[in-house]
Amino acid sequence: xxxxxVEHDEGTPEELSLEGVAMARELATAEGDSLEVVAVGDExxxxxEALGEHGVEAVHCVAHDRxxxxxxxxxxxxxxxxxxxxxxxxTAITGPGTDRGRDVLARVGTKLDAPLATDCxxxxxxxxxxxxxxRNRWGGSLIEHARLEGNRKLLTAAEHEFSSEPAASAVExxxxxFEPDLExxxxxxxxxxxxxxxxxxxxxxxxxxxxxxxxxVGSAADYDQLEELAELLGGTVGASRAAVNEGWRPHxxxxxxxxxKISPDIYIACGISGxxxxxxxxxxxxxxxxxxxxxxxxxxxxxxxxxIGDLHEVVPALNDAxxxxx
Amino acid sequence: xxxxxxxxxxxxxxxxxxxxxxxxxxDASGLGFTMSPHEECAIExxxxxxETHGGSAHLLTLGPxxxxxxxxxxxAMQADEATLLETDGEEWSPRATADALADGIDRLADDxxxxxxxxxxxxxxxxxxxxxxxxxxxxxxxxxxxxxxxEIEDGTAIARREVPGGEEVYELDLPAVxxxxxxxxxxxxxxxxxxxxxRQQDTESMEPRAETRAGGxxxxxxxxxxxxxxxxxxxxxxxxxxxxxxxxxAEEEVV
Numbered sequence: 001x002x003x004x005x006v007e008h009d010e011g012t013p014e015e016l017s018l019e020g021v022a023m024a025r026e027l028a029t030a031e032g033d034s035l036e037v038v039a040v041g042d043e044x045x046x047x048x049e050a051l052g053e054h055g056v057e058a059v060h061c062v063a064h065d066r067x068x069x070x071x072x073x074x075x076x077x078x079x080x081x082x083x084x085x086x087x088x089x090x091t092a093i094t095g096p097g098t099d100r101g102r103d104v105l106a107r108v109g110t111k112l113d114a115p116l117a118t119d120c121x122x123x124x125x126x127x128x129x130x131x132x133x134x135r136n137r138w139g140g141s142l143i144e145h146a147r148l149e150g151n152r153k154l155l156t157a158a159e160h161e162f163s164s165e166p167a168a169s170a171v172e173x174x175x176x177x178f179e180p181d182l183e184x185x186x187x188x189x190x191x192x193x194x195x196x197x198x199x200x201x202x203x204x205x206x207x208x209x210x211x212x213x214x215x216x217v218g219s220a221a222d223y224d225q226l227e228e229l230a231e232l233l234g235g236t237v238g239a240s241r242a243a244v245n246e247g248w249r250p251h252x253x254x255x256x257x258x259x260x261k262i263s264p265d266i267y268i269a270c271g272i273s274g275x276x277x278x279x280x281x282x283x284x285x286x287x288x289x290x291x292x293x294x295x296x297x298x299x300x301x302x303x304x305x306x307x308i309g310d311l312h313e314v315v316p317a318l319n320d321a322x323x324x325x326x
Numbered sequence: 327x328x329x330x331x332x333x334x335x336x337x338x339x340x341x342x343x344x345x346x347x348x349x350x351x352x353d354a355s356g357l358g359f360t361m362s363p364h365e366e367c368a369i370e371x372x373x374x375x376x377e378t379h380g381g382s383a384h385l386l387t388l389g390p391x392x393x394x395x396x397x398x399x400x401x402a403m404q405a406d407e408a409t410l411l412e413t414d415g416e417e418w419s420p421r422a423t424a425d426a427l428a429d430g431i432d433r434l435a436d437d438x439x440x441x442x443x444x445x446x447x448x449x450x451x452x453x454x455x456x457x458x459x460x461x462x463x464x465x466x467x468x469x470x471x472x473x474x475x476x477e478i479e480d481g482t483a484i485a486r487r488e489v490p491g492g493e494e495v496y497e498l499d500l501p502a503v504x505x506x507x508x509x510x511x512x513x514x515x516x517x518x519x520x521x522x523x524x525r526q527q528d529t530e531s532m533e534p535r536a537e538t539r540a541g542g543x544x545x546x547x548x549x550x551x552x553x554x555x556x557x558x559x560x561x562x563x564x565x566x567x568x569x570x571x572x573x574x575x576a577e578e579e580v581v
Contacts, residue, residue, distance in 0.1 A: 117454075258450075266578055322572065
């Protein structure tokens with residue numbers, strides 16, 4: 001049996017979880033095995049209706065009085081998944097490509113003494129039963145071909161590599177409660193409280209227009225021009241790691257492998273060379289306009305359009321033109 | 327307080343990743359090596375916590391003898407001691423890495439043990455997202471992952487993790503394992519003098535011990551995915567290109 005961990009909002013599965021289910025379904029089909037789901041949290045029993053059309057035959061709702069409410073307790077989640085996997089003989093357990101998916105599956109790996117492959121792009125079952133998979137490295141700028149072996153194989157899906165659409169044929173999903181044995185130690189790590197962030201401005205991840213600035217901007221004050229351009233276009237400002245390291249922008253503005261991943265309609269990259277670390281963060285952009293003094297810069301190869309010139313001259317002139325057109 | 331930060335030597339990537347002919351690794355001959363960005367923050371946090379609470383900051387890595395270079399970078403950031411679990415440079419699976427690190431931590435702990443163990447949330451290269459969690463499990467310590475804010479108060483770690491719309495707050499008793507993300511702090515620049523001193527310091531090298539090197543997940547080969555490197559359409563040079571930019575933005579329905 002292939003067991004998929006699903007995150008949900010009061011019975012509505014999250015998109016990345018459906019992608020994880022799609023990866024699990026491919027494995028179930030290849031192995032001629034059943035596809036089942038485990039979920040924690042209030043109203044998980046409502047998942048049956050939504051998941052049947054994704055080919056899920058059974059939904060196991062973790063039921064424990066210490067896990068009621070919106071409590072995230074990663075060891076307790078992992079212990080529950082591991083116990084269920086033992087009970088129903090899961091040969092593979094999948095998770096969504098989320099912080100929680102990777103966090104929980106890593107812990108399941110310690111409990112079942114099983115290997116985990118994260119960020120998988122595709123999986124095939126080899127003749128000897130091993131999984132031959134492709135997974136992301138370097139934030140997706142490199143692909144690893146790997147073999148995953150053992151009686152229990154753990155995998156998480158890469159973001160947006162598998163479809164979240166329903167399966168070709170729907171089934172009727174049974175829904176049942178699973179009561180794990182949990183001890184105090186399993187609840188030692190848990191979310192004590194959630195603090196709301198300040199919701200100022202447009203978040204980088206959701207912005208339709210992002211104006212990015214790199215080392216070529218030259219100083220913190222020079223971001224004013226970029227701020228203005230972003231404002232004129234209804235967008236927000238991002239920065240390269242080099243600019244953040246210079247102290248010109250806070251880390252929250254960083255676009256890249258160790259910063260935000262953006263997916264705007266257009267990304268305007270000003271004074272950014274186009275290092276791998278940065279491009280990983282903006283590859284989700286529909287289109288890319290680069291403004292750079294160096295026609296040989298890597299970003300010029302990766303952009304759709306480029307302006308060869310000094311951003312300190314081009315951006316203010318562009319701002320003037322946009323204001324006039326307004 | 328004894329604090330340990332683990333780090334990993336990884337290639338610099340620059341503008342383009344080039345693989346060696348056998349597709350087993352990145353050709354680092356041009357750009358050299360660094361450490362994963364999250365781990366620079368782990369080292370900074372270790373040193374800063376020791377500056378606040380007293381004690382000592384230790385560094386540990388599993389890697390080839392050349393990883394001594396990254397340990398010295400950490401020593402220049404004012405860490406106190408550094409240990410290398412020396413390999414032949416072949417890649418170890420995440421399970422085997424965790425095995426060897428947990429064993430190494432045991433050996434370094436002596437009678438005192440460590441109060442706080444810091445890891446990067448994931449390494450820059452292999453990004454397996456699990457070594458810290460597995461080490462915590464082997465040592466029997468609680469673990470939180472993906473932390474971007476950390477305070478230590480009276481033997482308790484208060485750790486914050488970003489989630490959509492806010493932050494999850496965890497409170498856990500020390501000793502604990504915390505895996506961190508870049509943005510946790512601003513790693514200090516080592517002064518030239520600190521770098522010179524770090525060169526003189528002793529680092530310890532130990533033989534790593536692990537049950538198996540592959541551990542169920544084995545790399546077969548690496549592949550550099552095809553990228554569309556068709557040159558950009560040049561709209562113009564300097565401010566004279568502004569009308570073309572405006573036209574392009576209008577065509578894209580941005581204005």
